[in-house]
Amino acid sequence: MSKDGDVTMKQEYKTKARGLIIDYLQQNAGVRFTARDVFEQLKAVGENIDRATVYRNLEKLCTEGKLLRYRENDSQAACYQYSEGHEQCDRHLHAQCLSCGRVFHLENEFVEEFEKKIQATYGIGVDCSKTMIVGRCDDCKTE
Amino acid sequence: MSKDGDVTMKQEYKTKARGLIIDYLQQNAGVRFTARDVFEQLKAVGENIDRATVYRNLEKLCTEGKLLRYRENDSQAACYQYSEGHEQCDRHLHAQCLSCGRVFHLENEFVEEFEKKIQATYGIGVDCSKTMIVGRCDDCKTE
DNA sequence: TTGCGTGCAAAGGTTTTGCATGGCA
């Protein structure tokens, strides 16, 4: 009888597919992408990794907190972003520019203050991994 | 030659489908729902409104600003919420409990403060109509 | 009469799932 919270760690293998996908993340750190992007990029360089494999790996990385997943209003596909040096993305809020797609990590005191006030005023404990502040960054405002 | 920004108002008809959909919104004010929910509820009461018609009407209501549309991380389907008395939803932020689905309208001074600080610190002008703070409300924490 | 809204059907894109196979430890 095994449960999710099992003490024994699930074993993991280093596979070609996973390696290629992680390479993709690192080469595209800070950039928004979809599962399709990964799939097609790998295909373009002659690596035939299956769609399902891409989805399964991205899902896993999200679960581990290494990858940020979110959805944009105008797109059916989920977006992902990998950020080198931000591997605890479930601990702080994020904001995204809907024009250039960049994601900013709001690791700031006033943001924590904000979360506390939301809790105090509305009784809502904010879930950082599922919240995305959306707007437009200064670089894109002049466009 | 007509354009989107035409001076002449597009004509609108009062139709059965639209009436039924607006009824649904009013009966479900403050509740999160999907296009599918609307479709199935109408079907359940014997009203065979087409899926496409539901989508088209919801889309239109969103464009008019009467309806809030957003996407949750874990669902492929878009979510909608109608709020009686909150017809200027593009002016304040919202927070949603991912357990019960309720949406809270953050019409509060400290929220505006927060938006200003985001602008000042990160250079991002927050778009309220596309942002959803996600978390868990007190009522659902005990569950 | 005019033109918008609807129903219908079909297509397109995204994501998941079951199963057999292959490969790493």
Next chain:
DNA sequence: TGCCATGCAAAACCTTTGCACGCAA
């Protein structure tokens, strides 16, 4: 050997689109 990851194929969903028809103004 044992078990996880992958590839493959199919299915499930969500959403959009084109077209012809009906109905309100």
